Amino acid sequence: MPAQVLQALVAGLLIGSVYALLAAGFSLIWGVAHVINIAHPALAVGAAYMVYALATRGVDPMASLAIVVPLFFAVGVGFHEWVIRPAARRASELALVSMVLTFGLAAALENALAAVWGPGPRVVNVSYTGVAIRLGELALPVSHVAGALLAAVTITALYLFLYKTFPGKAVRAVWQNRDGAALCGVDLRQVTSLTYGLAVASAGVAGVALTLIYSFSPASHLTWLIFVFLVVIVGGVGSLVGAVLAGMLVGAVINLAALVIPFAWVPFLLFASLGILLLWRPTGLFRR
Amino acid sequence: MVEVVPAMGEGHERGGRDVRLSRRQFIKIAALGGGALMVPRLLHYGAWAWAQAKPIRVGCTLPLTGPFADTGVWVERGYRYWAERTNQLGGLLGRPVELIVLDDASSADRAVSLLERLITVDRVDLILGGYPGTAAAAQMAVAERYRKVYISMGGHMASFQRGFKYSFGGPPLMGQWWYEGAWRWLANIPREQRPTRAAAITVNNPVGMAVRESMLDGLKRLGIPLVMDELYDLPLASAEPLVSRARALGADMFLANGFFPDGVLTIRAMKALDYNPKVILQGVGSLIPEWVTQLGPDGDYVVSGTAIHPKLPFPGIAELNKVARERWNLKWAPQYFLFGYAWAQLLQQAVEGAKSLNHAVLVRYMRQTTFKTIAGELRFDERGLPPPYEYATQVIKGESELIWPPGRRSAQPVYPKPPWRR
Numbered sequence: 001m002p003a004q005v006l007q008a009l010v011a012g013l014l015i016g017s018v019y020a021l022l023a024a025g026f027s028l029i030w031g032v033a034h035v036i037n038i039a040h041p042a043l044a045v046g047a048a049y050m051v052y053a054l055a056t057r058g059v060d061p062m063a064s065l066a067i068v069v070p071l072f073f074a075v076g077v078g079f080h081e082w083v084i085r086p087a088a089r090r091a092s093e094l095a096l097v098s099m100v101l102t103f104g105l106a107a108a109l110e111n112a113l114a115a116v117w118g119p120g121p122r123v124v125n126v127s128y129t130g131v132a133i134r135l136g137e138l139a140l141p142v143s144h145v146a147g148a149l150l151a152a153v154t155i156t157a158l159y160l161f162l163y164k165t166f167p168g169k170a171v172r173a174v175w176q177n178r179d180g181a182a183l184c185g186v187d188l189r190q191v192t193s194l195t196y197g198l199a200v201a202s203a204g205v206a207g208v209a210l211t212l213i214y215s216f217s218p219a220s221h222l223t224w225l226i227f228v229f230l231v232v233i234v235g236g237v238g239s240l241v242g243a244v245l246a247g248m249l250v251g252a253v254i255n256l257a258a259l260v261i262p263f264a265w266v267p268f269l270l271f272a273s274l275g276i277l278l279l280w281r282p283t284g285l286f287r288r
Numbered sequence: 289m290v291e292v293v294p295a296m297g298e299g300h301e302r303g304g305r306d307v308r309l310s311r312r313q314f315i316k317i318a319a320l321g322g323g324a325l326m327v328p329r330l331l332h333y334g335a336w337a338w339a340q341a342k343p344i345r346v347g348c349t350l351p352l353t354g355p356f357a358d359t360g361v362w363v364e365r366g367y368r369y370w371a372e373r374t375n376q377l378g379g380l381l382g383r384p385v386e387l388i389v390l391d392d393a394s395s396a397d398r399a400v401s402l403l404e405r406l407i408t409v410d411r412v413d414l415i416l417g418g419y420p421g422t423a424a425a426a427q428m429a430v431a432e433r434y435r436k437v438y439i440s441m442g443g444h445m446a447s448f449q450r451g452f453k454y455s456f457g458g459p460p461l462m463g464q465w466w467y468e469g470a471w472r473w474l475a476n477i478p479r480e481q482r483p484t485r486a487a488a489i490t491v492n493n494p495v496g497m498a499v500r501e502s503m504l505d506g507l508k509r510l511g512i513p514l515v516m517d518e519l520y521d522l523p524l525a526s527a528e529p530l531v532s533r534a535r536a537l538g539a540d541m542f543l544a545n546g547f548f549p550d551g552v553l554t555i556r557a558m559k560a561l562d563y564n565p566k567v568i569l570q571g572v573g574s575l576i577p578e579w580v581t582q583l584g585p586d587g588d589y590v591v592s593g594t595a596i597h598p599k600l601p602f603p604g605i606a607e608l609n610k611v612a613r614e615r616w617n618l619k620w621a622p623q624y625f626l627f628g629y630a631w632a633q634l635l636q637q638a639v640e641g642a643k644s645l646n647h648a649v650l651v652r653y654m655r656q657t658t659f660k661t662i663a664g665e666l667r668f669d670e671r672g673l674p675p676p677y678e679y680a681t682q683v684i685k686g687e688s689e690l691i692w693p694p695g696r697r698s699a700q701p702v703y704p705k706p707p708w709r710r
Contacts, residue, residue: 004536011528111353119357121548123582130559130586130708141528141560215552215582219355219394223523223549251526258529264492264519 016251021151022206023231025199031238041224047207076200113218147209236284347412354394366628399423444498463498469680471506487516487539566704
């Protein structure tokens with residue numbers, strides 16, 4: 001039993017860190033720009049297809065990051081400049097408008113992917129798929145470890161950028177007080193564009209990590225959106241640390257609860273806990 | 289006798305012999321000649337007239353986008369190929385077929401409202417079944433209300449026990465029969481070699497619960513205790529805890545009653561945890577071509593059931609395999625392509641047999657007739673169901689093979705399942 005608990009805990013933490021990676025960019029945009037980007041997981045699915053296309057040509061998913069990250073950064077900047085900014089100028093209630101707008105974008109992206117790739121599911125198979133690192137009785141799937149490593153590196157880079165660099169501090173300043181930051185000379189447009197670039201690039205990395213673990217299809221973004229919302233709400237909107245801890249918490253709770261209660265009750269436990277949490281701390285666990 | 293002289297005044301002599309035609313002979317020749325000249329024109333007119341005949345409108349809804357689109361598009365391709373082929377062969381009751389397929393975006397609610405629109409607004413003559421079981425079950429009630437023949441997979445046994453008169457499973461996708469072939473195959477393995485403990489995970493929805501009934505029934509008959517019986521909701525985030533528990537309980541038979549994405553997650557977890565039961569039953573995710581094309585060798589050796597298969601010897605299957613090869617570069621026709629074609633083929637046979645588009649007449653005809661389809665001979669009981677099917681399949685070397693019944697075998701079953709390849 002202890003070995004099973006340890007196995008469940010570690011596997012949960014590994015998967016949870018990948019959820020955290022997917023949620024981090026979503027949370028960042030929500031926090032900084034007050035935009036609820038429903039298309040965030042759809043962009044990750046887009047990255048997954050890019051990884052698939054490269055993998056069928058013999059390129060390892062890790063190597064595909066060299067294309068995915070800069071490309072998705074550019075997509076993020078373009079997304080802000082040509083989609084969100086014009087909408088923000090006209091909308092009085094940006095959060096609501098952005099939800100509708102990005103939902104439409106997600107649907108359009110899903111249809112575009114289905115038109116190009118077909119609606120069928122895809123699986124990325126690499127040499128380490130289904131291979132595990134064995135530590136005594138503990139078996140760590142290499143694909144999960146690789147996904148968690150990607151998450152750790154990306155989130156650490158985002159954290160260092162936000163807390164240790166001047167542009168990162170500007171992003172945080174806008175996040176905390178938009179008008180105050182503008183009065184201090186922060187270029188809101190530039191900072192917001194940068195935020196979008198980083199967030200969408202992180203969605204791209206999350207797409208790479210998710211392909212190592214899950215199968216995907218154009219409609220997978222709807223599934224992934226559930227995890228994104230769960231993690232962001234538990235962690236607190238706009239909190240990077242919150243997203244990390246919440247992701248790992250969600251992963252660990254799912255796996256550990258399955259050891260002691262029927263698995264069918266795990267989602268109930270998860271969402272009931274979420275309800276109680278929201279009553280206790282409406283801003284999430286880790287938002288100050 | 290009247291002499292007929294050609295108008296030009298020449299050519300009436302041949303070989304020096306004088307040729308004279310009677311009026312009657314002249315009329316005959318002129319009529320034949322004129323007729324011959326008219327044949328191409330008449331043929332052209334015939335085709336034109338057929339094309340101008342009021343088409344028979346056949347409507348349906350399918351999930352062409354959303355989570356069920358991966359299989360929905362294959363059903364659509366089956367329907368479309370049937371319509372194309374029917375029109376090439378002269379249509380239905382001598383009229384062209386016009387197929388209307390609406391996208392329900394994988395929503396059963398939308399499937400219901402769109403079917404009502406097809407019946408009441410578009411006024412289609414015939415309807416075809418929707419997909420998946422949730423949509424089909426909901427649409428069966430609509431078909432019954434409007435008294436339209438509805439041939440589909442149905443929504444497992446419960447949907448056929450509502451006393452509907454107009455619904456037929458032709459063939460159905462029946463969770464309750466899913467593993468019947470597998471149980472019969474396992475019953476033929478010497479008792480001492482059979483699995484001794486089973487562990488199961490089942491998706492918590494109507495499909496999963498229907499397949500679970502087949503599982504419980506079969507395990508009871510074979511006397512195999514079920515040591516783990518877990519349900520999960522979609523999306524399945526992680527299969528490791530479930531697989532690791534099955535392994536710890538020493539289950540040498542694993543049943544994964546779920547779809548493709550959760551099936552992939554489960555298989556990968558089994559491989560990573562090096563869990564090697566003697567047999568893995570996977571219903572119903574392994575039914576789609578992606579199980580072998582995408583999952584690769586890891587998808588090998590799973591056992592499942594089916595109602596239709598590209599390696600069955602029934603007339604028409606070979607032609608559909610050829611179509612799949614030519615159009616989509618697939619070695620074998622996908623099973624949902626065959627399902628779609630079979631449902632439409634059955635409707636066609638009913639219409640042509642009854643020589644009517646009157647749905648009450650069609651229902652009477654369908655209840656009295658044995659149909660010869662690509663799914664074999666189908667004869668329906670009062671519930672609209674054919675006798676239970678008992679095919680078992682196993683993925684062997686990247687191909688779905690029929691392993692039961694022995695007379696239909698396309699390959700020898702592999703038992704016990706070899707350890708995971710590294």
